[in-house]
Each structure stands twice: as structure tokens, then as C-alpha cells.
Amino acid sequence: MAVALALINKDNSPLYLRTVAEPANGEVAHKLLYMLHTSLDVVEEKVNSSVPGKNDSRDLCLGVLYSLDEYKLYGYVTNTKIKIVIIVELGVAVQFRDNDLRNWFNRLHQAYTEVISNPFYVAGEEIKSKKFEAVVNDIMRKQ
């Protein structure tokens, strides 16, 4: 189940950060944030590695960035180098399909596209959009 999610701009600054941890600035939340930030290492590596075919520009999904005992991090990068990272909590009981993940990423990408289409949104600012929030909530609630 998705426990944390980040939308990161091309300069690696977060546009949107969200964890399910309570309280929002507690230890668990920080742990998740640290993981999100660290995953940028792998994202950059994957984005910069120019293996032909593997780095198909149409496939924006980067797959597993790295995994810990309890968590797995998945990445997605848009053509404008906006990165989406999702942390999924692992459990064998939870069946987790690749398709779900792609679906999440696509929905987030779509939601982000809508956010920046808003003329009142200044590019690069923190995202504060109810619609976007709703999409995120939906993903976080789902297993």
C-alpha cells in the first residue's frame, strides 16, 4: 500500500510531499521523506543512463528505484523531468500489481497536468489543489 508520495520538479525540489504517517512531522514521516529524497539518486541515475531501448522515452515509468525490508520505492519521470516517487509498504499478504502502479502514476501525471494548466498556479510552487489532493487521497487509501 502506498504510504508516501512525492512530486519533484526538475531541480529536485519537492512540489508536493505526502505521507500517511501520523503525526505529519513525526519520526515515521521523516523516515519516509528521507527515503523519498534518497530515491532521487536512483531516479537521476536511471534518467541519465542512456541505454537505448531501455530508456524508451515513451515509457515514463522507471520501475523499482530501490527497496528496503519493509518498503519499495517506485519512480516515474515525465518528459519535462518532473518526478513522481511512490513508497509502497511491503507485505506478502498484499498482492501488488505492476498495472496498479502504472495506473497510479498515470493518474498522478494527469492530475499534475491539470494543476499546471491552472492559470493561477505559478510553476514551481508547492501544489495546493483540492483535485490533486483527491487523487492522492484515493491512491493512498487504496491498498
Next chain:
Amino acid sequence: MEAKPLVTYAGKPGLFESLREAVCPAVSAEATEWKRSLGRTKNVHIDANWVPFDRDKLSANRETLLNRQYLHTFWTDCSDSDEYRSTVKQEIMVWMADLKGKSQWDWFIVVVEDNSRKTPAKTTSKLLKSTVWDKIRNDFPSKNIDRVSTFVRPSRSDKNASSLNSFIGQFRIALLHALNREIGYYEDKLREKREARNQPAWSFIDFYFMQEQLAFVLETMTLYEDALVQYDELDALLTQFVINAAHEQESPMWLQNLTDCKDSWRALCMKSVCPVGDRGPFENSRGSLLDLRNMLLVRICNILILLCRPWEMAQRVLPYIQNAQLELKSLGAELTRPGAVDAWALAAFLEILLVSERYNDSTQVECYSLHTAQLWAHARLKMKALGQLCGLMPQATPSSEQIHLVVNILAGLGDDPRSGEHEMSPCRRVSEALSSKESFMRHYKDICEIAMGTFKHVGRLRSARLIGKDLAEFYLEKDEPQMAVQFLQDLLKMYLMEQWVPLAVETQKQLLKCYELLSYDLLYLHTVLLLATNSWLDQMERRHFFDNVLTTKDRLAKSMKNKQNLTFAFAGIFSLDDLEVESNSSILTLNSNVTVKLTITSNLLAEVKMRKVAVPCAELGKDSGQGHRMMPRKPIVLGPGSRRPPPQITIQHVNQSNSVGLVCSNQHQVLSRQDSANLGSPSSQDIVRVKSDTLFLAKDIYLAPGQNIIKLPFKTSQWGNYELRQVVMEWDHLGFVEELENSLLRTKVDIIQEKCKLSFEMPNSELLAGVDQVVQLTLHAGSQAIAASSSVTLGSPSSALLFGEDSINILEEIPAFGTRTFSISLRSDFCDQWTPKGAIHELQASAAWDDVKASVRLRFKPPFVVTHKLHSCDTAKFLQVEVVGHSAEIFSIKNPRFECPPGLRARILAEVEPFKVSAGYSNSFVWQLESDGDVAVPLILSFSLDFEWLEHSQTGVYSASFKLDAFKTLYSIHATVEPESQGHCKVDAVCKLNIRIKRLSPDGDEGGQIHLEVLVDPSMWALLGKNSDVFSVEPRDYTSSIEMKPLVRGFLPVPQIRLMRYRPPSKADAYNELAEEKLEPFLPGQIYNWSRASQVHVPTAAHSDGK
């Protein structure tokens, strides 16, 4: 390898033994193509394990692939047919019967020939077809492949081993044939077995060992990829079983057995590879899931090493181990000791790292490090978890239970399979690390540092720094904050640069703890300030930090002596939103009032009183004052948390190429590198306050939270170009500085000193000489007003330029930067010799008070030009004067007159009425000059006329003097052409040219000789005599005649006579043969030619008349 297929040898065992050394290594030396069904073709290396044939060991068991006798060989060196028939054939038949009895279908008979008998044997065999080999082939036919082979016993002397090679080839094919059949059969069985996996009695362990056998065999055939596939299949199958079991909450029996065994977490060891077929801990169903996982992993890793992909081993291990842990958890099969699984994983990581270290060659170090870095990082996590569990972290003391736990965990890892190796074995490392607190800390630090180093090496700085954070926390716990500071500062820089505010704040809080412990007051204060002004924190926290700021500030005020050091950058605490230089005039000169308007946002929670707000300025060098600063810019450092400025694009014209370009004026900022090396640090050491006497200053300003506007007044007192360098605020003894050096705000103030300027303005039309003309002079006052009664002096180096007034008096004051225009009246005199181009005069003006000069070159054109010409008629002299207009302006001219020297009279031939000239119009008049006696030459005549510029009613007198070098006519020439006979001159008939030179007045050159030359047109006249002559006109006349012939008909011009003074070579030169006579021309007017332009009529030739 144990799994090599067994091959028996029968017949003459001694024979084989003697050839073993030649045969055995040759089998595996080369690859053979293995064609399998479905088009699978592979090159394999096969090897065989040779054993003597033993009838009792023959077995029809096809359940296993290992220790199977795949091929049976029969060796004989019998070369005698009789012997064959009598004994060998029998032996073979018995042997075959034994094989068939045990359902062994793969046999192979080898006939070894001796080298000495090779040649004769072959010939006879060819002829008689009765060699033993042929006989055997006939007696024991085989279907698909050739099962009877022969070769010549190889000798040392004979290098040609072709017969041996062909035998080896045949042997390989036979062995492969056998293997192929058995493997195919085994695979079918395997498939069958897998299909039955849901039956209750099915056991994965059995299946595992079954498939493992296949993998072994493939491995011996060097088909490593295929072997790996077998293990991957096993891994996937096991994983699927576990997932299913976890879902259904019900495990099959074998899995139950595995998970029931909860006290075994033997360490993974690549060295302790179970021998083939050895079931290891599963011999008596006593093995845990981890044992199974260990076994599988070791096999996989071994294959990967054989495949030369050790980095893939490192890559695969991490998910494998994680998966194994997860499996235990999801099956609810936690081990009996907490932390045991961590210890197992740690040992596994260390083992893999140890092994891959050996294959860490330089070509693979990159991809290798990428995976080992992760392994080190995970090993670190495991170690940390163990340390926390066993009370080994700095703050804890292990309880007796925890010590007991350590003993149990280590016991579960089993005996160290690598004991005795000089390298630190994983087991030893784990047990050492857990043995005591000190030892743990040492090992933990080691692992952290290796992990950090490896991450840095592969460029994963964030991961490396996160480990640094953990290490920092570790040091903090250990009460060594000085070790922690650097790690946290690095981390903070990174978070600030990438604007991960929550993490930056978290790190700042940790740093705050360090600074407090270390009494780094300055850094503490700065960090508290930054936290207190961080809008990401909630009000409560900020208030807390703000109170902290106040107390720290006061505390420092008392303790600190050197207050200068308490200077911080604005960054984060305040922000300079805008800076404007305001003044009531657009140009700043001395004594102007200038105000700098600062818009500053304070992020502090309460109003604070700034003792002083100042903007110091620095004077720029003279050469750099022209708008663009030419000094090289320092590489810009973007402050922490500051965003890149937006690009400033301007349109610029490119003069040369008539094009327009876009220019980004702040590209050095927009395109600046953002790397870790160049991070702006929040430390205050770099900040240097600019000291300057020129500064905008305001005192006692209250700065409220939010936006404030502060005005700093200034009165200019000095010239110069100034740059605003900093904004400095002083809050009691705390200084805040914002550098303006690379700011986008306008930071320059130019206080201008400008001299006055003089400039001339030309009239639209051309300037005319001789009349008054007006030129405009414009005076621009500079930065200073020009006082009344100052004057501008006018002058010219040429005396021909006259001014109405020599200077211009300024009657009333001209204010600074004002402009006044004056008219200058001037007149250029006529010069004696005028050309239509006119004359150029320089006009100068100078302003004495500012030492400013200006000059202009003016071209004056004559309105008209007067020319004269002397005409003669025998002795009478006439002077013609022509006035030609040259200007568009109309001038009226009258009263032309001469002033003659005494003895000369000028009489105008026709009285002249006033007339008008302008460009293209001319008029001329003629005087007759009469003299009584001799007139001195050269003769100077003063000519003058009155003119009037009609448009401007200006009148003037034009005067010029004409110089005449000769006046009197000295000689006259009469030339006539006379026919020889009466009548006309005729073509080709000789006629005479009569020349008479008459002396009219005494020549000054008495006794001089005259040179005469007849100039004829050779197309008309043919001269028959000399064409030149020298004579002296004594006493009065000279006559001469020359014969010549007209060449054409018509009116022919009389040939011209040219006279010149003849100067014979002087006596001094008489001896000089080269001395030449000299000819001097006469001056105009001295010769009068009566026959000029006269013609002779030459009618048609005489003979044509007579027709």
C-alpha cells in the same frame, strides 16, 4: 566435477589406462554442437568420468542423472582377424549382453591400432576389407551414430593426431547422444513431477534436488545459462508457494516442516558448497526455509561467477535476501530469536561482499560498486538493528538477557565455514561486532564509512549523506557532537539546495543540538534565527525559537567581545524585495538629494528595532563608469534557498549586420552551475562588511514582521560613479548583510560632472564669400550653470575670416544642462585667386570658464569668378575680363574699372550696364590698352567692380589685380603660299611658302637669333626643304621661302610658323660636344601671326581640267 557423466571402459582395461592421458583431456578440449529438439542448438563442452566396467554396478535406474553410466566403451587393440574371431568377438558379445540385460543402449567400441603396423594394416584392410575394425562394424551395426571407432595409438614422435581427433569426435557424439536421451527423459519426468506439485505428498525439497541434478549436468556441459534457468525456476516456484501459503493461511506439509524449524539460521557461505547430490541439512528433513534459501542462493551465485558476472550476484542478492525475510514474516514463521533473521541477512550480505570483492576488477568496478553500495547500506541497517536489539548502541548497556540473546543468535549462525582464512569472515565479523559495545561501534563505523564511500563513488550522494545522518546520530548518542557536525552540515546544504524544507528543518534542529553541546554560539544563533524565521514551522515552534534568539542574543552581547563577527546574511531571515534609487531629478549632480528606498520583508515574529540601516557604496573606477562594468564578475554563488533568478531577455540591435538579437543579460546567474561544491553556506565567516564613507544611512528603524519600506536619504557631495554594495542592518549588536553585487536590482548611482559643450550649426545653404554669413553656435551648459556676463571667444587662424564680434557675451545665466543658441555673423574676404571650389577657413570658439574649445571648418564659395585674357592685333592690345556666376544667389554687378599704371590707358570698348550673374550666367567686357611709350613689365593692373547681393541687399567691391608678363608685340609673321606658276596651287605640284618676319618693336634681346619652325600637317603638305631655320632679324625683316607640295585638294590651312628664341651653345660650352642649343618660347602677346587660320585653295589637278 562430480556430476560428470560416467563412462565405463571394458575389454582391455590396461589398454585404456595406457591411453587415458591422451584421451581424457582431449574430450573436453573442444566444443561439440548439441542439437536438441525444437531447434535448440548449443555448443557444449562435455567431459567424462571414466570408470572400469563392472557388471554389478550396471543399473537400469533412470531416476537420477548423477552417477549414471551413460556410455559403455569397449577397448581392444586386436589386429588379427583370427584372434578377433576367436576371442574378442566373444568378449564383445558377452559385454553387449550384459548391457542389454540392464537396458543400457549406449555402447562404443574402440579399436586401437599400433603405429608401427599402421601402414601395412591399412593397405591390407583396404584391399581385403577384413580388418578387425571392419569386422566389428559388420558384426555390431548401429543405427544413428557410428559406434565403432578406431585410432592409431599416438606416439611421441608422431605429431599427427588426426586419427585420435576423429575418434574423440565420434566419442563425443556418442556420449552426447546418450546424454541427450537421458536428459530428455529426465526433463519429462521433471515436468511430470512439477505438475503434481499440488498433491499432498509432494515435496519441494525432493523436487528441488531433482531439478538441481539437471542443473548440475547442464553445468558440467558448460551450459551455465541453462543451469541458471533451472535455479531461477526453483526460486520462482518456491516464492510462489510461499505467497500462496501466506494467502491461504495454509501451508503444504513440506513447507510446514521448513517453517517449523525455527532455530536454524546458518550463515550463508559460498565456500561450503554441498557436494553434488548431498542433501545437506535436508538429509533427514531437518532444514529451515533459510537453509533452503541459502542453498539455492549459493548455487545461483556459483553459476553467476562461472558466467563471469559477479556484479549480477551482488545485484541479485539484495532482493533475494529481502524476499526471504519477507517470506518468513508473511508465513508467520519468525525465528525463535529476535534479530536472528537480521544476523542471517547481515552474514549473507557480508559473505556476498567478501566473494564479490575477489572479482572486483577494474572493468566491472562501476556496475559492481553500484550493487555493493546497496549491500553495504543494507548490511549497515542490519547491524544497526542488531545493535539496538542487543543493547550495543552508545547510550545503552547490554542487559544479561541481551547478552544471552547474542549468544543464541551467534549459535544459530552455526560454525564459521571460513574459519582459518586470513580475511575477516562474515561470521567472525558478526560475532566480533556483537561481542562488545566497543567492538560493535568500531564495526558499525567501518561499515557506515564503507557504505558512504561506495555510494559516493557511484555518485549517489543523497544516499551517502543519509548514511552520514545516521552516523551523526550515532555520534551524538556517543556524545561526540563534533564528529556529527560535518555530516549534518553536508546534509543541510543538500536539503537547502534542493529545497526539501521539512528535511532541512529537521537537520537544522539536529545541528542546533550539536551547536548547543559544542557551544558554537555563532552557528547556534544563526540556526535559531533561521528556524525562527522559517514559515514552514508552526507558530508555536517559531515563537519558541524566537524567544531562544532573544535570549541567545542577549547572552552573547554580554559574553562576546568582538562584536564585529556577529554578522549574518539576510538569507531566510530577511529578504530584500526591492531597492530603488529615488531623486527629484533624473540626473544626479552635486548637492542633489537622493533616497534609497528599500523594501525589506522581515520573517521575524515580532517588531525589532534596527539601530542602523545602511547601504554602503563603492566608487567605481573611471574606465568602468560607462554603463557597462567591464570588470570580471566573480562566479556567482546562489544562496541557500534562493531560487534561480528569471532570465532577463532584452532585444539588442547588432549594428554591423543589420540584425536584431536576443540577449540574456544575466545568463551567468541563470545558467550557473548548481553543484554540491559551490553551495552557499549559511556560515557568517564569508561575510565582510564593506567599509565606505559614502553610504546611505538611516537610524533607529523599526522593522515589523512582513514587508517594510525604509528610506535612506543622501546628499551628493562628490562626483563619481558609485555602486551600492550591500544592505546592512544592525539589530543591536547583530549585523545582517545582503550583498548586492550580483543582485538584479539597480545598484548604481552616477553623480555626474559634465562640462559645457559648444557646437556649431551650419546654415542649410552654402556659405558665400565676400558677403556676411550667419552660423549658429549652440552652448549646452553642463552640470554647472553658466553665469551671466561670461563670454565665448571666437577666432580663426585665417585672417581672411572676419567676425561681426570677436566674442559672444552671455547676458543671462544658463541653468545647468540648459541650452542657448547664438548667431555668429562672419564674412570671408575674396582671395586673389578664386577657384569655384572656394576656400576653407577654420572657425574656433572657446569657453574660458570650462576650458572647452570647439572648432569647425567652413567652406566659403565665391558667388562669381572673374577671369582676364590679353588679346593682340598687330601692335594693338585688348584685355577681356569675364565674370562667371557660381552661386544660385543672384548678384548684380556694375562699374567694372581699371586702375592703370602711369603711361597706360585703358579704354573700354563698350560701356557696361549693371548686369546680373548667377550660376551658369556670365558676362564679359573688353578694354583697349594704349600706352604712350614703354611700359614696364610685368604689368600689374588693379581691377575692381561693385556688386550687390540682391536678396540681402548687401553691396561690396570686388577687386583683383591682373598681372601681364608681356605687353608689346615684338614680331609679326606673314606666311603666304604661292603657286610656282600662275593660277592655283595644285595637288602634287610644287608651290612656295613665303615667310616674312617683321620686327615691330625692339626686342630686349639685341642680336639674338630666332628659331623658326614650320609646322605642317603631313597629310596635307609635303615639305620639300628644311622645316626649320635660325636667323636674326637684321635689320628689320627676314624673308624666306620653302618649297612644298599640297597632297590633297580643298582649302588647306597654311602651315603654321612657330618662332622661338634661339640660344646657341655658349662659348664656355663650345668644347663640349654634348652642349646643345636652347630654344625659348616667346610670351603670349609678343608674336602676332597675320596668317593664322588662313587657307590655300587647291583645286582639282591640272590635268583633269583638260578633259
